[in-house]
Amino acid sequence: MKPQRNPSEERLLAYAAGTLSPPEAVVMAAHLAMRPANDAWVRDLQAVGGEFLDEATPSALSHDALALAMARIETDAGEVKALAPLNDMPELPEPLRRYALSPWRWIGPGMRVRDVHAPRDGDCRVILLKIESGRETPKHTHGGIELTCVISGAYATETERFDVGDFEEADTEVLHQPRVVSDEACLCVVALDGQIQLDGWIGKLIQPFVRL
Amino acid sequence: MHVETLPFTSNPCRSPRMKTLDNPSDPLLHDRLIEAIALRRDREAFAALFAYFAPRLKAWLIKSGATPGAAEDFAQDAMLTVWRKADLFDSSKARAATWIFTIARNRRLDMLRRDARPLPTPEIELAGEDVRRPDELLSMSQDADRVRDALSRLSPDHVEVLRLAFFMDSSHSEIAKHLDLPLGTVKSRIRNAMTKLRLILAPSEEAAR
The missing domain is CATH 1.10.1740.10 (RNA polymerase sigma factor, region 2, helix turn helix motif)
Known part of the structure; x- marks a missing residue:
């Protein structure tokens, strides 16, 4: 059995606690939909959160807080929200299906990208990246943390292989040149923070044209 | 009321x-x-x-x-x-x-x-x-008592650092400041607490990781 690449415990904890940034939470939600064991662990962590909430030392409320709450429920008309339509990619895990997607953009030979219209957090945003079999991305480092979950296919970095459902965390330390090692194209959902810095003179040359 | x-x-x-x-x-x-x-x-x-x-x-x-x-x-x-x-x-x-x-x-x-x-x-x-x-x-979680029981088996240090991770913002440097400990100590304490919790709650999953 191949070893699974899982999120770090810190990131699972942050997801359970609701402190991951929204784009990171989207990639994590996709991963958990594909890894039931991690999903169960996150649920346990949420029960830990519930336990802590229960034990918390209460903070006194303002004197009219209860009256205000009762008035709000009396006049509450529920939430007026409509369900977002499913997007056009049934191959995506369920948590990604209701985000709108931009058209595919060509960003290099055998490489295409779509924006996922999930909430951004400053520079951090969510994209879908599709790379054809045998292709590798230009060598790059990151301006910030990059979280990736493999939806189909597989890729390998210099040291590790990532298969369906696997989760990779790359930060500014990592010089990254993933190569697709599956026969089919590799589709990933990525939370990208900061600008990608392409390495080498060709990379520097095309950097201005690569809008990730 | x-x-x-x-x-x-x-x-x-x-x-x-x-x-x-x-x-x-x-x-x-x-x-x-x-x-x-x-x-x-x-x-x-x-x-x-x-x-x-x-x-x-x-x-x-x-x-x-x-x-x-x-x-x-x-x-x-x-x-x-x-x-x-x-x-x-x-x-x-x-x-x-x-x-x-x-x-x-x-x-x-x-x-x-x-x-x-x-x-x-x-x-x-x-x-x-x-x-x-x-x-x-x-x-x-199907079974909250399990979780409560697991927490009771962690050391007070571990429980405290987990509580802070839930209730302060995720930045571990803030937790380090709050506890007046080096960042590295806080990071490894959180990691150890999580490992311990996993061992108590899901020993088989831990083995699979």
């Missing part, structure tokens, strides 16, 4: 604890309160639940750096969501505290969203239906 005398004991056979609020932290009681809201839109039940959880939600947000005013608004909003979604509560799946924690956790993500850029598509939910936003969590 007198929280102490609850008339919602129309089904007293369920539990003798229903009759009074002498033990307001009784988790079974909280489950029944949420069910009373779901079944009968029971306002007294909501008031009792509010009296218990709103001050705790406020405390949580203050710890994570919110002003008291913002923290109280947050508690109000989270409790309104509890009122709206009470019919989605399933006591066989989660304790009341875990469910309310999760609702609050989702609201917290919403607040982060509001600071982010406006969305190209509107944000979304059908009233009264179990429509989960993609990154929202509503279903939970």
Whole structure:
């Protein structure tokens, strides 16, 4: 059995606690939909959160807080929200299906990208990246943390292989040149923070044209 | 509105604890309160639940750096969501505290969203239906007692650092400052606490990792 690449415990904890940034939470939600064991662990962590909430030392409320709450429920008309339509990619895990997607953009030979219209957090945003079999991305480092979950296919970095459902965390330390090692194209959902810095003179040359 | 005398004991056979609020932290009681809201839109039940959880939600947000005013608004909003979604509560799946924690956790993500850029598509939910936003969590651990028991077996240091990770913002450097410990110590303490918790809760999963 191949070893699974899982999120770090810190990131699972942050997801359970609701402190991951929204784009990171989207990639994590996709991963958990594909890894039931991690999903169960996150649920346990949420029960830990519930336990802590229960034990918390209460903070006194303002004197009219209860009256205000009762008035709000009396006049509450529920939430007026409509369900977002499913997007056009049934191959995506369920948590990604209701985000709108931009058209595919060509960003290099055998490489295409779509924006996922999930909430951004400053520079951090969510994209879908599709790379054809045998292709590798230009060598790059990151301006910030990059979280990736493999939806189909597989890729390998210099040291590790990532298969369906696997989760990779790359930060500014990592010089990254993933190569697709599956026969089919590799589709990933990525939370990208900061600008990608392409390495080498060709990379520097095309950097201005690569809008990730 | 007198929280102490609850008339919602129309089904007293369920539990003798229903009759009074002498033990307001009784988790079974909280489950029944949420069910009373779901079944009968029971306002007294909501008031009792509010009296218990709103001050705790406020405390949580203050710890994570919110002003008291913002923290109280947050508690109000989270409790309104509890009122709206009470019919989605399933006591066989989660304790009341875990469910309310999760609702609050989702609201917290919403607040982060509001600071982010406006969305190209509107944000979304059908009233009264179990429509989960993609990154929202509503279903939970089957067995909360297991978790409570596991926590009781961790060292006080480990419990403290986990609590801070939940209730302060995720930045470990803030936790380090709070505990007056080096960042590396805090990071490894969190990691050790998680490992320990995993070993107690899911030994087989741990082996598979």
